[in-house]
Amino acid sequence: MCSPELSDFETTIWQTYPQDEVLVIGITANNQNQIDNFVEENGITYPILFDPGGGGGVQGGETYDLYYLPNDGSPYPRDFIIDESGIIQYANNEIDTEWMLIILNELLGNQEIELTVPYSENWNMIGLPLSVENPDAQFLFPESVENTLFTFTEGGYSQESILNSGIGYWLRFQSDGTSTISGQSLDELSIELTHGWNMISGISQTVNVSSINDPDQLIIDGTVYGFNDGYELTETVEPGQGYWIRSSGNGTITLTSSIH
16 A cells, blocks of 8 residues: 555655665556556655556455455555565564664674664663663763662662663753664674662663563562653563563563564
C-alpha cells in the first residue's frame, strides 16, 4: 500500500546508506497511476514496484501472497529486511525505522547508529544505550545541568562524570528536550546486581522485563520502576532510560536483543 509513512524510508534508510550496500524496494498492489502520484507527492527516489493480481490496498497481489506471514497484531506484515543470502532477518507489521537501523547496522558490520533520548525538565533517570567513544555526561547530554550526574551504589548516591552501560543515573535538565547519541549498537548486556535496590539501564532496543535472563531468579516481581514526574511500575526497559530494580541477592542478569 502506498502510505505517506513510506517516505521515512527515503530519508532514514535510502539516503543514509550506500545503494550498493542497502537496496530499498517498495511493492504495492496499487495501480501504476497511484504509484506515480505517490512518488511525486512524497519525493520518493527508490523503486516502487506494482504487484499485480490484487485489488490494491492491504490485500496485496501475487508476490505478496507468496510471502505472506500471519501476524496476531495485524493481518499483514509490511516491512522486511532480507540479507544477501535471501534470509528474512526482520518482518514487522508496523513501520519502525529505529529497529530497522539497528538490524541493518548489525548486518553491515556494526556501523554507528543514532538513538534519540527524550528528557523532561528537572530530574530524569537515564542510561547509556550505545557503545560510544566519549561517555562524558556533558558530551552526551549537552543541555544537562553540570555536576548533576548521580548513581546509586552500596546503599548511597555517588556523583559521576561519565556513563557506563547497564548502570542507571539521575541527571538534571533545565527544560524538556532530547539528546541524540551516536555509537555502536548494544545487543546484549550482562548487569551485576547486589542485594536490595539497584539502578540499571538497558540496551539499544526495548526489552520486556519478562524476557530478562535471570537464572538465579534475582528480580523480585513487581519491583522494576521507571521515572516520569514520579515512579512508575514498568514492564519494559527502554533505550536511554534508567530504572530501579530490586534484587533478592547478588548475581547477574542479562538483557538480550530480540533479533539474536
